Amino acid sequence: MLIKKPSDILSSEITPRDLYLRRREFLQQATALGLAGTLFPASGALAQPAVPVTEPGKLAKLPGKPSPLSATDKKTPYKDVVTYNNYYEFGTDKAEPAQYAHKLRTRPWSVTIDGEVRNKKPIDIEDLLKLAPMEERVYRMRCVEGWSMVIPWVGYPMAELIKRVEPTAKAKFIGFTTATQPDTMVGLRLPVLEWPYVEGLRMDEAMHPLTILGFGLYGEVLPNQNGAPVRLVAPWKYGFKSIKSIVRITFMESMPKTSWNVAAAHEYGFYSNVNPAVDHPRWSQATERRIGEDGFFQPKRKTLLFNGYADQVAGLYTGMDLKKLF
Amino acid sequence: MLGWSRLVPGSGQSGWIKAGVFALCLVPFGRLVYGAFANSLGANPIETITRSTGWWTLFLLTVTLAVTPLRKVSGAHWLLKLRRMLGLFAFFYACAHFITFIWFDHWFDVAAILKDVVKRPFVTIGFAAFLLLVPLALTSTDAMVRRLGRNWARLHRLVYAIAVLGVAHYWWLVKRDLTEPVIFATVVAGLLGLRLYWRSKGRPQER
Known part of the structure; x- marks a missing residue:
């Protein structure tokens, strides 16, 4: 492989600065002329390379201020975080999202805000990115399948957005919807789940300081397979609750439908809080394998109630029978 | 009748065919061993090993079950010579699968293993299928075939139940x-x- 040193690159090969600065304008013009598709198969300033991203330093920077709410666990290696994903729109094998998600168009992108809310205007992703200061939140992530990771997310509290859009008194729940792009999402062809993917939170869960809208990880924008350009992160719930690539946020009076609950109600409840005492009907939830750590030389570790966030979130569920409302 | 089926391999050739199938059956295992050392089994290598050994058990079991029908349809009776080896390889992958379960999943915690076997229907039937494979593997030698006589065929009909349990x-x-x-x-x-x-x-x- 030929690796060019900086000195090997002729200055004439470098895009002139003024052209570079006008690249978005150029792209818009190209799009208007219908050229973008042929000139740039995945057009847009944030388009991701066809070769799967497996190391940091390839995507746009997105720093966040360290947060006291961060976990102190050892972080899962970047490569594992971006190559082992459940994103069924890109295939049910966990290696598939990293292979196919680069096709996802993340610009233009806007998020519809509707339902029981005063400010119903759609929010463009660029405005959403600027809505509140970015923080780095290192969270444990526990998948319902029995594995876990520790991921340094970049984002801000969901509450920041909720306050700005002013929900009405009737709003008791929030429903979230993932994008559907039939031409980029190969997995939509299989009726594995009902599309689009939908998720939901109770209003107090969404307002909880731990709940964030995530835009990045490891100090960079989200790789597409991790739910670019914007996703939810609720670290005390099983991973599938933290919906990816959000296009719609709906404030509701009654409990919203959630995809896994629709698919198998007896296996996946609305709350889906991490709970070692409530098994999945087909497998145990008592232990988990920490990706990159537990394996050949270390046994699986014990799963903690609310994924170790009980001190912060147990109050949301006082008086509730967690075995029934799983 | 298919043309190729009339090409009955001579004893020398059939030895080569057997050796080839033997080597082929070892490829998935070799890839796992290599991958474990080269760290190329993905983010969750244990899951990869569990899935792969399980999949190859079922695949080889299915191929073993296909030998008799294939032989009847094609008339290639020499295929029967491969059946025992294919069946034993299915058992080999089942053992590898079982070992990943007791080692990596439960770290040899007997109480936890028993709890899983009793409580999880899919583990129960997987475990049952594995147990049923053991007598078939033990009675696969020529001496056992001779000794058991007609009962050998009766016993080995268990493979049908094992395949159903495996699926x-x-x-x-x-x-x-x-x-x-x-x-x-x-x-x-x-x-x-x-x-x-x-x-x-x-x-x-037919047997």
Whole structure:
């Protein structure tokens, strides 16, 4: 492989600065002329390379201020975080999202805000990115399948957005919807789940300081397979609750439908809080394998109630029978 | 009759064919061993090993079940010479699968293993299928075939039950995407159905 040193690159090969600065304008013009598709198969300033991203330093920077709410666990290696994903729109094998998600168009992108809310205007992703200061939140992530990771997310509290859009008194729940792009999402062809993917939170869960809208990880924008350009992160719930690539946020009076609950109600409840005492009907939830750590030389570790966030979130569920409302 | 089936391999050739199939059956295992050392089994290597050994058990079991129908249809009776080896390789991958379960999943915690076997239906049937494979492997030698006589064939009909349990085990553990379990179920049902069909036609029972 030929690796060019900086000195090997002729200055004439470098895009002139003024052209570079006008690249978005150029792209818009190209799009208007219908050229973008042929000139740039995945057009847009944030388009991701066809070769799967497996190391940091390839995507746009997105720093966040360290947060006291961060976990102190050892972080899962970047490569594992971006190559082992459940994103069924890109295939049910966990290696598939990293292979196919680069096709996802993340610009233009806007998020519809509707339902029981005063400010119903759609929010463009660029405005959403600027809505509140970015923080780095290192969270444990526990998948319902029995594995876990520790991921340094970049984002801000969901509450920041909720306050700005002013929900009405009737709003008791929030429903979230993932994008559907039939031409980029190969997995939509299989009726594995009902599309689009939908998720939901109770209003107090969404307002909880731990709940964030995530835009990045490891100090960079989200790789597409991790739910670019914007996703939810609720670290005390099983991973599938933290919906990816959000296009719609709906404030509701009654409990919203959630995809896994629709698919198998007896296996996946609305709350889906991490709970070692409530098994999945087909497998145990008592232990988990920490990706990159537990394996050949270390046994699986014990799963903690609310994924170790009980001190912060147990109050949301006082008086509730967690075995029934799983 | 297919043309190739009349090409009965001589004793020297059949040795080569056996050696080739033996080597082929070892490829998936070799890849796992290499991958474990080269760290190329993905983010969750244990899951990769568990899935792979399980899949190859079921695949080889299905191929073993296909030998008799294939031989009847094609007339290539020499295929029978491969059947014992294929069956033993299915057992080999089942052992590897079972070891990953007791080692990596439970770290040899006998209480936890027993709890899993009793409480989880998909583990129960997988475990049952494994236990049923053991007597078949133990009685696979020429001496045992001779010693058991007609009972040998009776005993080895257990393989039908094992295949059904194996498919059910796979079907039951899949989270949502049933594509592969459905394919296995269809092929196994077809292979067992053929036997029932032949039996109803009153053909002489073959081992």
